Amino acid sequence: YLIAAQLHHALERNEFSLVYQPKISLTTGEVVGAEALLRWHNAELGAVPADLFIPLAEDTGLINEIGDWVLEEAVAQAKTWCESGCATPIAINLSARQFQDGSILQRIENALSGHGLDSRWLSVELTETCFLANAEQTADTLLALRERGVGVSIDDFGTGFSSLSYIRTMSLDHLKIDRSFISSITGSNRDRQLVSAIIAMSQALGLSVVAEGVETHEQLEVLRELGCDQVQGYLICRPQRADDFVSWYEQYS
Ligand code: G
Ligand code: G
Numbered sequence: 441y442l443i444a445a446q447l448h449h450a451l452e453r454n455e456f457s458l459v460y461q462p463k464i465s466l467t468t469g470e471v472v473g474a475e476a477l478l479r480w481h482n483a484e485l486g487a488v489p490a491d492l493f494i495p496l497a498e499d500t501g502l503i504n505e506i507g508d509w510v511l512e513e514a515v516a517q518a519k520t521w522c523e524s525g526c527a528t529p530i531a532i533n534l535s536a537r538q539f540q541d542g543s544i545l546q547r548i549e550n551a552l553s554g555h556g557l558d559s560r561w562l563s564v565e566l567t568e569t570c571f572l573a574n575a576e577q578t579a580d581t582l583l584a585l586r587e588r589g590v591g592v593s594i595d596d597f598g599t600g601f602s603s604l605s606y607i608r609t610m611s612l613d614h615l616k617i618d619r620s621f622i623s624s625i626t627g628s629n630r631d632r633q634l635v636s637a638i639i640a641m642s643q644a645l646g647l648s649v650v651a652e653g654v655e656t657h658e659q660l661e662v663l664r665e666l667g668c669d670q671v672q673g674y675l676i677c678r679p680q681r682a683d684d685f686v687s688w689y690e691q692y693s
């Protein structure tokens with residue numbers, strides 16, 4: 441309850457920040473994007489893990505206001521990076537609840553035009569839970585986002601309510617394989633086959649595949665052999681604050 445009470449004041453107290461984790465192309469080796477991840481530091485509670493406070497924000501409905509802050513912050517950051525030679529598309533995570541009132545498209549539109557940012561520098565990641573309620577409305581929104589030039593990724597693929605029908609009916613650019621599969625591709629032949637099949641299926645459908653949670657060189661080599669398009673994980677870089685991301689980017693490039 442203390443967490444919920446504090447969460448209500450987190451925005452006005454300016455306690456949120458974003459950290460950024462790069463995505464790397466396995467074909468060119470280049471940085472192809474950065475995922476923005478929300479962090480909350482509270483005076484009483486310290487750093488509260490995202491997988492703890494985000495479900496709470498979803499349950500209380502606070503996720504809409506917080507999500508607007510994330511959108512605004514990420515678009516401002518992408519604009520800054522565009523103008524400073526560290527031009528990198530930023531992906532934000534969206535919760536199911538942010539699709540509910542049908543205004544997400546307009547909110548994204550407002551953020552882009554407010555900062556004069558070209559849509560190719562923004563993309564969104566969503567999990568299958570976003571497709572559960574209002575599948576039709578979500579499908580329309582995703583189509584409109586892509587037509588507007590905003591990339592769409594399905595996140596944590598292979599977990600939860602993951603269903604092939606979503607891939608069939610939703611308009612998507614990228615599929616991110618959940619890190620639980622990546623952690624076992626070097627040990628389990630079965631998981632390697634599974635990841636191989638996910639990659640083949642995605643590519644046949646014109647989606648590029650991102651492997652999440654890559655932590656070892658061995659995993660990276662297996663993913664390369666399997667023809668995975670992009671990787672993200674601690675092996676390449678931990679999520680970090682914008683200024684540290686820029687330092688890393690300049691060293692890496
Ligand atoms: O970065 P970390 O491992 O702490 O993230 C935990 C979970 O929180 C992940 O599922 C991630 O997608 C989610 N998450 C991180 N940042 C955001 C955000 O800005 N909005 C939403 N909706 N989820 C986020
Ligand atoms: O659900 P989503 O994929 O958005 O969550 C991303 C989460 O994964 C973030 O909280 C991030 O901190 C975490 N993460 C990123 N790279 C790695 C990794 O290599 N290993 C592990 N265990 N977690 C990672």
Ligand code: MN
Nearest residue numbers: 475533565595
């Ligand atoms: Mn994500």
Ligand code: NA
Nearest residue numbers: 595596616652
């Ligand atoms: Na994920």
